[in-house]
Amino acid sequence: MTFCYVNYSKGQMKIQQMAFVLVAIIIFFAMVSLFYFSIRVADIQKGAVSLKEDEAKELVRKLSSTPEFSWTATDCASCIDLDKTILLKNRNTYSGFWNLDYLAIEKVYPAGQGECTRLSYPNCNTITILNKTSTYGSPAWAYVALCRHEIAKSAYVKCELGRIYAGGKGIQ
Amino acid sequence: MINKKAQEEIVGFVLIVVIVSIIFLVFLGIFVRQQSTDLEQQSREIYQFLESSMEYTTTCAVSYEPDYSKLGELIRDCYSGSLCTSGEKACTVLNTTIRGILDSSWKVGPERAIKGYSFNSLYTTNSTQKEILVIARGNCSFNRKGSEYLIPTFPGTIVSSLDLCY
Numbered sequence: 001m002t003f004c005y006v007n008y009s010k011g012q013m014k015i016q017q018m019a020f021v022l023v024a025i026i027i028f029f030a031m032v033s034l035f036y037f038s039i040r041v042a043d044i045q046k047g048a049v050s051l052k053e054d055e056a057k058e059l060v061r062k063l064s065s066t067p068e069f070s071w072t073a074t075d076c077a078s079c080i081d082l083d084k085t086i087l088l089k090n091r092n093t094y095s096g097f098w099n100l101d102y103l104a105i106e107k108v109y110p111a112g113q114g115e116c117t118r119l120s121y122p123n124c125n126t127i128t129i130l131n132k133t134s135t136y137g138s139p140a141w142a143y144v145a146l147c148r149h150e151i152a153k154s155a156y157v158k159c160e161l162g163r164i165y166a167g168g169k170g171i172q
Numbered sequence: 173m174i175n176k177k178a179q180e181e182i183v184g185f186v187l188i189v190v191i192v193s194i195i196f197l198v199f200l201g202i203f204v205r206q207q208s209t210d211l212e213q214q215s216r217e218i219y220q221f222l223e224s225s226m227e228y229t230t231t232c233a234v235s236y237e238p239d240y241s242k243l244g245e246l247i248r249d250c251y252s253g254s255l256c257t258s259g260e261k262a263c264t265v266l267n268t269t270i271r272g273i274l275d276s277s278w279k280v281g282p283e284r285a286i287k288g289y290s291f292n293s294l295y296t297t298n299s300t301q302k303e304i305l306v307i308a309r310g311n312c313s314f315n316r317k318g319s320e321y322l323i324p325t326f327p328g329t330i331v332s333s334l335d336l337c338y
Contacts, residue, residue, distance in 0.1 A: 025188070029195075036199055054216050061220060078224045109228070109276040143220045143277075145227035156238035159227045161273055 056140035060166045063098070064144045069164075071147045079159060080105065082148040086121050088129050095130065101168030102139050103130040107146060109161040122148060132168075139167030215317040218334050222321035225273050226332075232256035232265040243269060244323050247330055251295050251304050263305070270307060278336060280310040288312040288337040297328035304330065312337040 063069060064080045068088060071079035085105055088094055105127045116124035141163045150158035226244035233240045234254045241249055241262075246269070249262035256265060270291060280286050288310025295302045318335035 021184075021188075028192070032195060032199070036202075039203070057217060057220065076227055078220065079227055109273045111276060143217070143224040145224045147227070150238075152238060154238055156229075156240065158229045158240075159242065161225055161228050161277065 053140070057142045060140045060164055061142040061144070063103075063166060064142075064164055068094075068097075071145075076145065076147070078143070079145045079147045080162070080164065082122065082127075082146045085127050085129065086116060086118065089116070089127055095132070098130070098166075099169055100130055100166050101132045101135075102166065104128040104139075104165045105144075105146065105162055106165065107160055107162045108143075122150075137167060139165040141165045215319050215336070218317065218319035218336065219321065221277060222319060222332060222334055225270075225277075226321060226323070228269070228273065230265055230269050232258070232260065232262055234262065243273075244321075247293050247304060247323060247332065248325055251302075251325070251330065266305060267307070270305065274307065274309070274334075282311065286310070286336050286338060290335050290337075291333070293330060293332045295325065295328055295330050300328070310337065 061078070065077060069080045069085060071081040082105070107125050112123060112125035114120065114124050114126070116122075116127045144162055144164050145159045146162040147157055147159040149155055226242060228243040229240050230243055230246050231240065232246055232249070233256060234249050235257075237257055243266075246262055246266045250266045254262045256262060274289060274291060278286055278289055280288055288308070290306070290308040290312050292306050293304040295304055312335065315338045316335045317338065318333060320331055320333040323330040323332065
């Protein structure tokens with residue numbers, strides 16, 4: 001029986017040692033980089049979602065300045081003419097106008113109760129202008145001022161706080 | 173000779189520890205900087221809320237009925253110490269109205285996404301700053317999102333700000 005002895009020189013051992021250390025350092029840096037980039041990517045994704053939400057809100061808000069909704073009595077960018085809006089309800093000619101599946105206006109303060117009809121208006125809460133399907137997802141919304149002509153002792157303009165909701169392809 | 177080899181090993185080890193510490197500090201710095209910018213975010217949603225709220229018609233008419241003041245005008249009336257035709261102070265109506273609007277719009281609580289809010293109205297000029305109204309609710313020591321709405325009031329400006337705490 002013969003035994004083979006391999007004699008490694010001191011230099012070879014040193015090189016091997018250095019190679020191991022280098023590999024370990026590279027693995028360490030790779031892991032740290034992975035950790036860092038996973039955090040960065042998560043942040044970027046979060047930012048993208050937030051930007052998309054903001055954009056959707058702006059688009060919804062823009063709807064309030066279209067002639068069909070806008071309050072023209074004074075210069076108010078965030079005001080919706082509620083008297084015009086109630087007239088848009090159940091108008092079939094407008095069903096494909098906005099490329100939306102859902103469009104509604106809700107009073108926030110002071111809150112009313114129930115869906116608005118021409119009989120219950122303005123003592124109601126929601127005006128649903130479009131509701132084509134139940135699969136439009138979560139609608140985007142924005143705060144608006146809901147203005148109308150109030151007739152008490154004499155006529156005056158009354159604005160309340162509300163939200164405009166929109167869902168569908170036109171908003172995505 | 174043995175001592176020198178040990179010294180070399182120690183120097184190598186210290187070098188690696190120093191490099192790793194520096195990298196760790198750099199990452200920590202980046203992470204902390206990102207968190208501090210998140211702490212106070214400007215929110216378009218809150219700006220839209222403030223802008224729309226300022227158009228709200230209140231129950232206070234300063235000159236005659238039915239010339240009711242909008243919320244933005246009522247903040248000005250409160251600052252100038254006006255009285256409503258009903259005899260109430262403009263500031264009292266302002267306080268009640270803003271509380272009502274805030275409570276209807278933002279549901280606050282320890283188990284909810286929004287933990288608290290703080291609303292401030294300040295009259296500012298280049299040299300002075302005077303508090304008009306401060307309303308706070310819930311716990312506001314968490315991350316904040318907020319926005320400001322400016323009402324020009326010669327010679328200064330009324331700055332209304334709302335911060336939501338998450």
